[in-house]
Amino acid sequence: MIEVQQLTKRYGDKTVVDRLDFTVKPGRVTGFLGPNGAGKSTTMRMIVGLDAPTSGAVTVNGKRYATHSAPLREIGALLEAKAIHPGRSARDHLRALATTHGIPLRRVNEVLEQVGLASVAGKRAGAFSLGMGQRLGIAAALLGDPEVIMLDEPVNGLDPEGVLWVRTLLTGLADEGRTVLVSSHLMSEMALTASNLVIVGRGRLLADTTVDAFIREAGGSGVKLLTDEPSVLRDLLAGPGVEITGEVGSEQLLVKGLDAREIGGTAAAHGIALYELTPLSVSLEQAFIDLTRDEAEYVTHAPQPAGRAA
Secondary structure: OEEEEEEEEEEOOEEEEEEEEEEEOOOEEEEEEOOOOOOHHHHHHHHOOOOOOOEEEEEEOOEOHHHOOOHHHOEEEEOOOOOOOOOOEHHHHHHHHHHHOOOOOHHHHHHHHHHOOHHHOOOEHHHOOHHHHHHHHHHHHHOOOOOEEEEEOOOOOOOHHHHHHHHHHHHHHHHOOOEEEEEOOOHHHHHHHOOEEEEEEOOEEEEEEEHHHHHHHOOOEEEEEEOOOHHHHHHHHOOOOOEEEOOOOOOEEEEEOOOHHHHHHHHHHOOOOOOEEEEEEOOHHHHHHHHHOOOOOOOOOOOOOOOOOO
């Protein structure tokens, strides 16, 4: 488990992380999201002791990272795929990590096989492609068989097969009861991988919730239906927590607060024909953009048409 309590980091007069409070629990994949400059990387560095907080605290399995006798056995982290000695082979890089943490050397070959690098284990890591470097970084994170896994942009540089492999790996680790924290800008991948979300902007906590609840609270759930008896069905479906919209005279309704099964059952019980019954949902990406629209440090604008030269 990772527990972050009032965590703050300042560089001079600039506050990069501002009193963050959240807990990453075992048995689930938690997506750590935010625009560029939101403080995600700084927070992850403080979790593993690479940066010292200005105030507040963060613990891994109840203790500060630096106080663990063998930290790699507690938390495996990938923060920078190329943070390796370029002249070492992949195998030697992992052997050095294993030796300093009392990890059996047999684990080196096990994780190299697990990440698909066994055939290139003797090659210099400095010559690896970005995707191969990512796999080696993940191998290092898994080396100590830790209960907590923290990865920053783990699918960066991977091909589609590699992306699917990472997704399967992370959900599998969570299913084993491990704590998994993943930072990514790929919202479509987070929608498929994460069950929980911690979202930050300008160093502040914006949301700490589940994926489903986040999308639902963003107004992204509803059911579109088509019937030739819209006014009758509207009256039948009306109730506390139910919102029904539709233009007067239109056969189309949008219902929020009921799922497709409930709507279909009510219509069938009263002999009302439905010609369409479509669950709707905004994407995680759109919900994220709507939440963080005013939190981005770097904002882009649509290009303007070039004017004619005089």
